[in-house]
Amino acid sequence: MAEVITISNQKGGTGKSTTTGAMAYILAEELGYKTLVIDFDPQGNETELLTGRDTEEFEDNTILNAMHDGDPRDYILAITDNLFLIPADEHLGVFPRYLCGNYYLEDENGNVLRDEYGTIQFSPEGHLILKNTLDKVKDYFDFVLIDTPPMLSDFHGNALAASDSCIIVYQTGKFGFKAVRKFLETIKASQEGSNPNLKLRGILPTMAHTQRSESKAYTHLGKEQYKDIMFDTVIKNTANISQLAIYGFDPKENKGLNKALEQYREVTTEVLRRIKNDIYFEVTEELIGRGE
């Protein structure tokens, strides 16, 4: 049965989609694992990254359709023999409204329950839509990687509820680093609510500039505060990695692919070692407090 991993952080532009795509490619194409990627971001960046095609081509064949049907089997796109994708397009943006319309809680008089800000309260099943959908195919894969959008939203609640584990990525700058704490809180909320079994597998610094003092400082601070939760690998900011978005993962099209994947091979090895040895980290108040 697959290990389902959400690769996330609510901060935008921190390398989530690049990390998800690179790790999925290595797991599938270099290590031979059956790997399914879920593009769970209405931007559809992962879809374009892995297919080289425009998201418009996948209209009505996305994770939104899969969740609506409660079964993903008709929507799994084979990229290679081992690498699979359920695409996303902008229509996935309606997902929060879909939840509001279908999974709200009511009081005894039939009134929709809202919080102090007027926000509709979901029933517990509202957090489990992605999980219930993916459960139908978990047996067919070794890994399922979920790419999430920026900004904390109902997407994260569903992604974390569907996951066995989570990897936090952060761009090595002030705002990127500060976002780690917030995401740890999000993981804790998920553990206390819909997914008590969710494991924090590690924290990965990305887009590090080896020559810039700010970037070096926030890479160092990560190691200092989060210690062995941090992966040893630091993903550096390189032209080869940024060109994945343009040339993709086909070695014939992308002459710099091998170099782009170097650091991702290292972190993938670390992730596999942690899974094999059941290494994960408790998200305690003390841990969250370290990010202050």
Ligand SMILES: Nc1ncnc2c1ncn2[C@@H]1O[C@H](COP(=O)(O)OP(=O)(O)OP(=O)(O)O)[C@@H](O)[C@H]1O
């Ligand atoms: N290590 C890196 N070195 C250089 N460029 C990178 C690196 N990682 C990602 N990029 C580039 O930075 C941009 C943002 O990366 P990416 O799309 O992976 O981030 P994201 O966190 O998924 O963004 P979003 O929050 O919008 O979903 C992209 O143009 C990508 O090609």
Ligand SMILES: [Mg+2]
């Ligand atoms: Mg992204």
